[in-house]
Amino acid sequence: MSKNVSFLDSVNRYFDAAAPHTGLDEGLLKQIKVCNGVYQIHFPVKINGKVEVLEAYRAQHSHHRSPTKGGIRYSNHVNQDEVVALATLMSYKCAIVDVPFGGAKGGVKINPWEYSEQDLEKITRRYTTELIRRKFIGPAVDVPAPDYGTGSREMAWIYDTYRSFHPDDINAAGCVTGKPVNQNGVRGRTEATGRGVFYGIREACNNKELMDKLGLSMGIEGKTMVIQGLGNVGSHTATISQDEGGVKIIGVSEVEGAIYNPDGIDIHALLRHRAHHGSILSYPDARIYGKDKRRAVMEFDCDILVPAALENQIDGENAPNVKAKIVAEAANGPVTADGAKILAERGVIVIPDIYLNAGGVTVSYFEWLKNLSHMRFGRLEKRFDERAYRRIVDQIEATTGKTISERDKELIIRGADEIDLVRSGLEETMIQGFNQVYKMYSDNAEIKDLRTAAFALAISKISSDYIALGIWP
Incomplete structure (x- = not known):
């Protein structure tokens, strides 16, 4: 595909490929x-x-569910086509993981790193005011979240601005998600997209049919991974995959270039190194690729390639050189339609973005529910569960005549905190989402890849809402 073809064109081509099914x-x-x-x-x-x-901009792609939901990005690349494409993906993403939102997306065309914190606050509050005036924001209307170039700080400014216009709205905190925990946010939101990516990759690696097709062993442990982009999504995907999945990170790229070490890179050490030195290129014991060769990361030899930066990173030019067996789309639209076609012809499994990076909107949904209920997760049941577990442990000790160590006993009887429940809910969502996508794929011989299956699943779910709600005549 020509590089002049937009991200939105790729999204529409994916839709058109899935629609006949x-x-x-x-x-x-x-x-x-x-x-x-x-x-x-x-x-x-x-x-x-x-x-x-x-x-x-603020785009609202679909109102088959309310409110609409989607992030706000600050980037020089923001334009109408990009925002519409991202809003479109949000609709499909929410449908796949059964999050009851329509898709939306917003953006301000700036380079946020060229502005001071005070300037960014002015920009954020003025942008929010414009959305309020046009009724493009509200807990029952449209709920923004962080995206590229924004974070919990900006979401706190949005919340405060909305609250100043609606002082009597007791649900005002639900107007935006991704807020700091001490300002009605939810624990686990910062890591949510990266953790969801890990759960999705793990499910794919636990699928025997897929692993047999690729000639790989079952399970994620021991597999090699390359990460493109060490932002919020990439860094959390890498650390969680390394720490909880036993994955070996062998390649990483960032804006300044890329590094490669087939013996493995300690991702925690690399993040500390970059924070201290401002670059990954001086990291010891690694092959260095300068800024002009940073896209070489797409061609590193590995089991799993995770593009976690911006869209259109694997296209018709470099897709023939991708050596990974699995491409896990942690970013939105990192593989163009032409690139995806080439990868499919070569037998590379692409885990599509509209499923894989749904962890962020899933935990945003949890935060929204928390804001509407005005209660943190775990408050009602934590102590009750701990007392019940303690009675069970005490009964086991009395029956067997054996004593469990205090350390083990504390681990067994501990009730779930908010972070435990959020992670559990996210894990369940990603497992069920993968199972539904894979069922669509395996049950339809004409569907040749997971992306087409994911789009077909999303379209079918959205159509059911249109018909059930009487939106479609």
């Missing part, structure tokens, strides 16, 4: 495919004594 009416398919609404904004902000007029 759903058996749905052509008109209904067209309604599901199109974006319901886009709000383009230009607003002034005074920066260093001068007024800058900034370009921004």
